[in-house]
Amino acid sequence: MNVLRLERRIIIVSTLFVLTLFGIAAMAVNLFHVGLPSCLTDIKPFLKGEVIMHSPDHFEVHYVSRMWEFDPEEVVVPAGATVDFYLSARDVTHGLILIGTDMNLMAVPGVVNYARVKFDQPHTYKLLCHEFCGTGHERMAATLRVVDRATFDARANAPKPPQQNDPVYHLLEAKDCLTCHSIDGSESIGPTLKGVYGRKVKLKNGNTLTADDVYLRESIVKPEAKIVDGFDDLMPKPELTDQELNALVEYLENLK
Numbered sequence: 521m522n523v524l525r526l527e528r529r530i531i532i533v534s535t536l537f538v539l540t541l542f543g544i545a546a547m548a549v550n551l552f553h554v555g556l557p558s559c560l561t562d563i564k565p566f567l568k569g570e571v572i573m574h575s576p577d578h579f580e581v582h583y584v585s586r587m588w589e590f591d592p593e594e595v596v597v598p599a600g601a602t603v604d605f606y607l608s609a610r611d612v613t614h615g616l617i618l619i620g621t622d623m624n625l626m627a628v629p630g631v632v633n634y635a636r637v638k639f640d641q642p643h644t645y646k647l648l649c650h651e652f653c654g655t656g657h658e659r660m661a662a663t664l665r666v667v668d669r670a671t672f673d674a675r676a677n678a679p680k681p682p683q684q685n686d687p688v689y690h691l692l693e694a695k696d697c698l699t700c701h702s703i704d705g706s707e708s709i710g711p712t713l714k715g716v717y718g719r720k721v722k723l724k725n726g727n728t729l730t731a732d733d734v735y736l737r738e739s740i741v742k743p744e745a746k747i748v749d750g751f752d753d754l755m756p757k758p759e760l761t762d763q764e765l766n767a768l769v770e771y772l773e774n775l776k
């Protein structure tokens with residue numbers, strides 16, 4: 521075969537160039553833990569957020585994005601953990617950027633996106649939605665805390681708050697109440713349910729009332745009737761049986 525000298529040189533130089541690029545990519549992945557872009561997964565979209573611990577050093581987090589929150593809202597992993605993130609969307613297109621890492625994913629309804637991040641040092645990371653997704657877009661954030669091993673173990677062994685073992689808690693989850701109402705006192709799209717019974721409530725129309733049984737019932741079955749000052753008329757009517765409604769009201773009365 522007759523290859524010109526110039527041709528041979530070009531082949532050698534371009535081959536070396538391509539090999540160098542592969543070398544740099546391999547180095548970035550192995551030494552600097554840079555995540556390479558990956559293809560879409562073929563995992564079926566999931567509806568609930570979840571944290572799965574495969575081993576003390578390997579976690580899997582399922583983030584569900586929806587207007588306007590990420591579920592789970594807070595994830596805690598130990599330093600040194602490798603975390604596989606899976607992201608799905610329940611309503612419209614969202615985005616997820618984990619500030620301070622190179623994780624930046626799109627949350628597209630119908631598909632699941634994936635990224636892997638290794639966390640070496642304790643640090644509190646903020647997750648933000650970076651796709652404009654409606655009026656609550658700027659509120660759409662979550663937290664990922666990387667804590668040292670001892671703190672993580674102490675947390676993992678602590679008993680769960682009692683509410684989460686309560687069947688009514690699962691009802692609140694199932695009816696999507698917790699999307700907008702917290703039970704820990706934090707304000708969100710709707711007022712917190714913590715300590716709601718007996719609370720002095722200022723309404724949008726200027727009136728004030730004390731939250732009693734009748735008010736709680738009405739606010740559940742006819743959410744638009746009395747809007748709390750500072751909040752919007754956004755709550756959909758939940759479908760509840762009488763039994764479920766009674767259980768909910770009783771639960772709220774005891775949620776101190």
Ligand code: CUA
Pocket residue numbers: 585586587588613614615649650651652653654657658660
């Ligand atoms: Cu979700 Cu912006």
